[in-house]
Amino acid sequence: MSMYQQGNSCTSEHALQNGEVDPAVKALEARQDEIMRKLYELKAAVEGLAKTVTTPDADLDLTVSSSLSSQSFSSTTLKGTTDLDTLLGKDQGALRDIVVNANPAQPPLTLLVLHSLLSQRYRVLSTVHVHSSVSNVPPQLLSCLGPRHADSYARHMFQLGFTLIWKDVPKLEMKFSIQNMCPIKGEASVARFLFKLLAPYPSDPALATLVDSWVDTAFFQLAEGSAKERATVLRALNSALGRNPWLAGPEFSLADIACYCCVLQSGSMSSAPTNVQRWLKSCENLGHFGPAKLLLQ
């Protein structure tokens, strides 16, 4: 059918050259463009699918998803239904704003990944501010939450606010509801909070503990540990990833996000053993680790 149209359009081009204006020509050209576009999309979708071969449980990556129907698309990476009203309480018509105070000397990579995942799930209003306690924040930190949302002038149109403030704080902190919650300190704790907005924690206590222990390992031993400790963790990761596609079993979890970011931060990406290398690739194929990686360049 495509060939037939192609031929048709050729003859109409001849007609055009003869000075005759055929109104059908434009319509045909538009149809052809439309088909070409669909073909490109299909190609991208197939490429995305190809990734799932190497990435267990992975979904089509972001670029593909947005070019297909972004509305109907929902992440199968993270299963489970989550409802912001039940998780965070009724919003009373105002934006629920999560405020993260982070020190520019230690950019919170895991939170950037989680932000990307949250933005895929909800309508998130992302803003970056610089607090008067710091000066000269590098430009990549100012743009780390991606470009401004086109609707950012209307705050009430968003389900969730993600406000990142670069500030002179000794330890990362998060504030949400100042009446009912104390500030949450430390990147790992905040990451746990944000992840629960994406997927419920495993109901199996053993599995939940496994996730927690990997998160601790990532922040205490990978990010802050000595070279020797890091090497030990990398070996442990390697053997765990030999048994399962993801760190905490068959499903992608916070453990993977935390460990990926800390491996990235510790600069041991290239020296990682095979299973870890494969897993790192799988993570990247999910398409949410870009902002974190960009920040370290």
Next chain:
Amino acid sequence: MTKEEVQGAEEEQQAQSKKALKKQQKEAEKAAKKAEKQAKLAAEQQSTEEDDFAKDRYGVSAMVQSQQKLDRALVRVQDLTPEKADQLIWLRARVHTSRAKGKQCFLVLRQQQFNVQALVAVGDRASKQMVKFAANITKESIVDVEASVRKVEQKIESCSQQDVELHIERIFVISQAEPRLPLQLEDAVRPDGEGEEEGRATVNQDTKLDNRVIDLRTTTSQAIFRLQSGVCQLFRDTLTKKGFVEIQTPKIISAASEGGANVFTVSYFKTSAYLAQSPQLYKQMCICADFDKVFCVGPVFRAEDSNTHRHLTEFVGLDIELAFNYHYHEVIDSITDTMVQIFKGLRDNFQTEIQTVNKQFPSEPFKFLEPTLRLEYIEALAMLRAAGVEMGDEDDLSTPNEKLLGRLVKEKYDTDFYVLDKYPLAVRPFYTMPDPNNPKYSNSYDMFMRGEEILSGAQRIHDAQLLTERAIHHQIDLEKIKAYIDSFRYGAPPHGGGGIGLERVCMLYLGLHNVRQTSMFPRDPKRLTP
């Protein structure tokens, strides 16, 4: 009378006579002392009449009437550093304090916020009489001094120039201060509360304002008004860099610009006129005249009989108005960025002034975010309701609620400056552009510093038709605002703006508690002088 009582009365009498005796004794002592003093004075006078080898080195100069043009270089107090050690210099300064001690006299010489210790001691340059003369110079007098600069071993903690002192060789009084000062400078800069503990005086605000010339000499006042000048400078520089044009607007106007209440009426030949409440109409006319972006700095008058810590009847307005392309947030961005540039400029260039003011009026440093935090009115309502405040969707914020909101915002975002956007249409003036999606709200905003409103602004209606409708809705006499509405009949760009009060910005930036402290010669319902 019982016996006991009689006895008591006798004892009392006795005691009284004892007291009287004591009194007599004391008076005798006093008289003796007086005689002694007089004798001493006479002796001293004699000694002055005696040969004074240094009599050309001190004295009260003839009033400077520009008799001669001396080519004498005067050194500034702030330039007195160890590099100048052992140089002989001339200097003009005020006598801040003086303290005579036997054969020497210590003076503290002050120039604006800087001061230095100086010493006159009996020796080959100064005579006994010269030391006495120096000791008797009244505080706040202006003197010319020739002195040699000396490094000191131990830092002089009480002076701004800690590493050097002056050894005076000549001293002449240029202008004498009256011996009784209406207030003491050191009392005027004493922090609240500190004086009470030590039984020392503090000066109340009215005394300070009545004697503003002396009060302005204090280090605190010097710092406040230097910082205020900085705010104006930064405001002008930032806006000029952004392509704004500074305009001048009339202050005598024929009709009240906003509503009609709160205006001062002045007689104007055979009729009466008003003092401008805001330059808004003229700013808007400049926008209609294609100036694109304008600002003005000038006096604004409000005939409000409110005696609060933040109301003045005349203050300096910093006003901005600009045309925008598609969304009034372009205006908000422009104004907030200007404010942030001012805050940054103050933080980076006025740290000494801020510290000086903080010594007397301690406060937390001013915190802000870049870009500025913008919240919507309904969010503010939600925050207030969560904190237990009951108010309707279309109610205006009361001052206590503003303050509370400021605290809540500070707690969550740690900023002393933010914008509240999308006010209910009902609480804004008639020329405010309604929200396109929700008729209950409007394209208007307030800006807050430390929980107090400093700017109120909006997208203005630039369509004569809609403006007429809104004016009728507010029951405003169309005849009175005809000129205003007519300005928009010949094509007007969409525009918005706002105005801030210079005194309020300075007060809130420094964390002071009264706007009169940041107004050089404040005008309020109860004060028209000096």
